[in-house]
Amino acid sequence: MSKKKRLIEKEDLIPSDIYSKTRRQTRKELVEFKKDRRIALGPYATFYFESFETMLAQVQEMLHIEKGGDEQLQDELVAYNPLVPNGKELIATLMFEIDNPISRAAFLGKVGGIEEKIFMKIDDEFVSAVPEADVDRTSADGKASSVQFIHFKLNDDQISKFKLIDLNIELGINHKEYAHTTKLTEANIKALSKDFI
Incomplete structure (x- = not known):
């Protein structure tokens, strides 16, 4: 799996019979790979920074679970390829994780438009996040989605x-x-730096 790769293609996938046999080990390695790409922010928000490797694993896992073959593969590639960083950006899946459904609904009902209020501060320079353009992440009644896809587009x-x-x-x-901020650790920065060309 090459970090230089910016697009998942059919040839990148492991045949399903082999994946079934190696799945446990593959998922264990992925957990280790993702460790420094996960950043908690405040009590409910967690950013999972995506990469070619994480999105390839997601496609592989969806095919394993749903067994939809080539037809499903095309849908998965359309869904997940836009979440592979292009070499000049960082992309994160932001999840608001609240176990209690009543508390979760109350929280999400108060944070409409939150996807427009996310930033990264590099030294003293602010980079505003750009939400994934596929769907609205805040409903018409002002409720935020518990899952957001966020792009941080950086200049050279x-x-x-x-x-x-x-x-x-x-x-x-x-x-x-x-309103919360957190400082990235050296391990976070090293891991995420690999997403750049």
Whole structure:
């Protein structure tokens, strides 16, 4: 699996019979790979930064579970290829994780538009997140989705700064009902730097 790869194709997938045999080990390795790509923010938000490897694993797993063959594969590629970073961006799946369904509904009802209030601060420069354009992430009645897909598009200078490792990089949400920031660790920065060309 090449980090230089920006598009998942059929040839990248392991045949389903082989995947079934190696699935446990593959998933164990993926957990380790994703460890430094997961960043919690406040009590409910977790950013899972995606890559070619994480999206390939997602497609592989969906095919394993649903067994839809080539027809399903095309749908999965359409769904997941836009979440593979293009070399000048970071892409995260943001999840608001609240176990209690009543508390979850109450929280999501208060944070409409939160996808427009996400940022990354590289040194002293703010990079506003761009929500994935596929669907609205806040409903007409103002309820936010519990899953958001977020792009951070960086310019060359910001990418160079990001790769310095020892720079102060923060991830934040600045919504009136949910305002939190967290500093990325050196391990986070090293892992995410691999997404850049």
